[in-house]
Structure formats: structure tokens, C-alpha cells
Amino acid sequence: MQVERIAIIGARGHTHYVFTGLEKLPRVRVTAVVDAEPVAKFCASHGHQPKLYADWRAMLDEAKPQALVVCGPFEQRAAMTIAALERDIPVFVEKTAALSFDDLEELRATHRAHPSITLSCMMGHRYEPGIHTAAKMIRDGVVGDVRLMNTRKSYKLGKRDALYSQRETYGGTIPWVGSHAIDWILWMSGKPITSVYASQSTAYNESNGTLERSAACLFELADGAIATASLDFFRHPNSPTHGDDWIRVVGTAGTLEARANSVTLINASNDGGTPIDVSCDRQIFVDFIEAIEGVRPPLIDAKQTLALTEACLLARESADTHAVLRRTIGY
Numbered sequence: 001m002q003v004e005r006i007a008i009i010g011a012r013g014h015t016h017y018v019f020t021g022l023e024k025l026p027r028v029r030v031t032a033v034v035d036a037e038p039v040a041k042f043c044a045s046h047g048h049q050p051k052l053y054a055d056w057r058a059m060l061d062e063a064k065p066q067a068l069v070v071c072g073p074f075e076q077r078a079a080m081t082i083a084a085l086e087r088d089i090p091v092f093v094e095k096t097a098a099l100s101f102d103d104l105e106e107l108r109a110t111h112r113a114h115p116s117i118t119l120s121c122m123m124g125h126r127y128e129p130g131i132h133t134a135a136k137m138i139r140d141g142v143v144g145d146v147r148l149m150n151t152r153k154s155y156k157l158g159k160r161d162a163l164y165s166q167r168e169t170y171g172g173t174i175p176w177v178g179s180h181a182i183d184w185i186l187w188m189s190g191k192p193i194t195s196v197y198a199s200q201s202t203a204y205n206e207s208n209g210t211l212e213r214s215a216a217c218l219f220e221l222a223d224g225a226i227a228t229a230s231l232d233f234f235r236h237p238n239s240p241t242h243g244d245d246w247i248r249v250v251g252t253a254g255t256l257e258a259r260a261n262s263v264t265l266i267n268a269s270n271d272g273g274t275p276i277d278v279s280c281d282r283q284i285f286v287d288f289i290e291a292i293e294g295v296r297p298p299l300i301d302a303k304q305t306l307a308l309t310e311a312c313l314l315a316r317e318s319a320d321t322h323a324v325l326r327r328t329i330g331y
Contacts, residue, residue, distance in 0.1 A: 021285025192330025
């Protein structure tokens with residue numbers, strides 16, 4: 001099937017992945033939009049002429065898109081995704097795909113009933129040149145067997161919309177910010193999580209309700225490997241960039257550090273001073289469309305989308321209950 005018609009629900013999150021991808025896919029038209037003024041503005045300036053809907057279920061039934069982008073209210077993402085899958089519509093969904101274990105299990109059951117339908121979440125960091133190159137190098141064995149990973153996600157707090165001040169509409173900093181770091185751990189190490197202990201704090205959150213401004217997760221991985229994720233909204237307003245992302249991977253044959261546009265490697269052939277060429281020849285939304293069309297599998301598929309959601313929810317529960325939680329979750 002060649003995709004020519006897509007629909008977009010909402011604009012909360014990473015709709016720019018879609019906009020960038022659409023510029024590379026001139027045949028794909030946005031034909032339906034729900035509750036998304038920024039999306040409507042993009043469409044108006046790029047020659048798309050979507051029908052605007054107030055009700056997303058009516059849109060799914062009337063517009064019958066060949067693919068759906070879900071960037072609606074966080075707490076409705078799972079329901080929107082489930083409804084699309086039930087109609088055999090592929091879904092590109094903001095992360096994480098569900099905010100509760102009950103919603104996750106319903107989503108899992110729905111995908112089991114429609115296993116051939118493409119489902120991918122918005123793990124856009126996988127496509128950054130440094131991150132993409134680092135993952136390939138690790139798979140190629142340049143650091144040997146992965147024994148330890150440290151990941152960091154630090155953002156500016158800025159002025160947050162009211163939705164971030166309530167767990168019910170936000171979901172928590174571990175699933176929202178931490179999802180990227182947890183994905184790096186599962187994806188790059190190639191090892192499933194076997195247990196997690198996490199902690200989080202709302203201190204100094206500048207009257208943002210229940211928003212956790214800092215969090216940390218300690219994961220045990222298969223065969224005794226260890227990984228950590230450090231998460232915060234304390235990046236100083238004077239910092240040159242909104243986010244500070246960093247990954248350190250320690251293996252039996254070397255150590256690698258990665259950022260969005262760089263990789264540093266120390267092993268038997270590199271003392272850390274030899275530059276590493278970084279690149280990525282893929283774009284996340286184009287990947288999603290090509291997966292639907294059978295061109296090639298996406299970098300993140302339904303299995304990984306659902307496993308990542310489970311890992312994030314388990315880490316959040318650990319932080320909520322101050323308990324070590326044991327469960328095997330892998331890609």
C-alpha cells in the first residue's frame with residue numbers, strides 16, 4: 001500500500017518530526033486534523049488542505065486516513081491509538097503510548113488482534129547522528145560486552161502548560177523525559193531490564209503542581225549489567241540549548257560517550273582523540289511511512305514501543321512506592 005492520506009490529532013509533543021518528514025514525502029497529504037492549530041498553520045503554508053474535525057472518533061470513521069499521528073492530550077493517547085488500530089489504521093504515537101498499566105494492557109491486546117498494523121512511538125533521538133552512530137558501533141562490538149550505561153536527560157523548565165502540573169494529564173517526568181534515556185538503555189545495550197529502583201522529587205518545581213523536577217533510575221540488566229538514567233528540569237535558562245543529552249557506555253573492550261552530534265571512543269584502536277564520523281541517513285516519520293509501505297522496518301516497532309512504555313511505567317511505580325520492582329522487559 002502506498003500512503004497518500006494521513007490524519008493528525010493534536011500538537012502536544014514532537015509534531016516537528018512529522019513536518020520534517022512530510023517535506024521529504026510530497027505525495028503524502030494531511031487530509032484531516034483534530035484540535036491542532038499549529039498543525040493547521042503548517043498545512044496552510046505547505047499546500048495541505050485538511051478537513052478540520054472537533055471529534056477524533058468521527059474523523060477516523062469519516063476521513064478514513066491511511067495513517068494516523070497521535071499527539072493529542074497525553075491521557076488520551078492510548079484510547080486514540082487503540083481506536084485507530086481497531087480500524088486497521090497504522091499509528092505514529094507520541095511517547096509514551098500509555099500512561100497506566102491498564103491502558104497499556106488494552107493497547108497490547110488490541111495490537112495482538114491487529115499484529116500487521118504498524119505502530120511506532122516518537123523516539124526521535126535514535127535518528128540523531130551521534131546517537132544513531134553510537135548504537136551501530138555498540139552493535140558492531142567496538143566496546144565489547146556492555147557492562148555499564150549512564151544516561152542523562154536535562155531540560156530547561158521554562159513556562160509549562162497547566163497539563164504538566166497534574167499526574168493525570170502529564171504522566172510524570174520518568175515516562176515523559178525518561179522515556180528517551182530508558183530507550184537508549186534497552187536499545188543500545190541489547191539487554192532486557194530485570195529490576196529497577198527509582199526516585200523522584202517535586203522540590204523547587206516553581207509551583208508546577210505534581211511535576212517532578214528531578215528523578216533517577218537504577219536498572220539491573222540481564223547477566224548483571226547495570227544502567228542509570230538521570231533526569232531533570234534544572235538546566236539553567238542561560239544554557240545555550242534547551243536540552244543536555246549524554247550517554248556513556250562501558251564495555252569489556254572500551255568506553256564510548258555519545259551526544260546528539262558526536263561520539264568519543266576509547267578502545268584498543270582509539271585513545272579518545274581520533275574523531276568519529278557520525279551520520280544518520282533516516283528520518284523518523286519517513287521511516288514510519290516506509291514501514292507501512294513495506295520498504296523496510298522502522299528503527300522502533302510495535303514490540304519496542306510497548307516494551308518501552310512498560311519499562312517507563314514500572315520505573316515510575318518504583319519511584320512512587322519507593323520499592324525495588326522486578327520484571328523482565330526487553331526489546
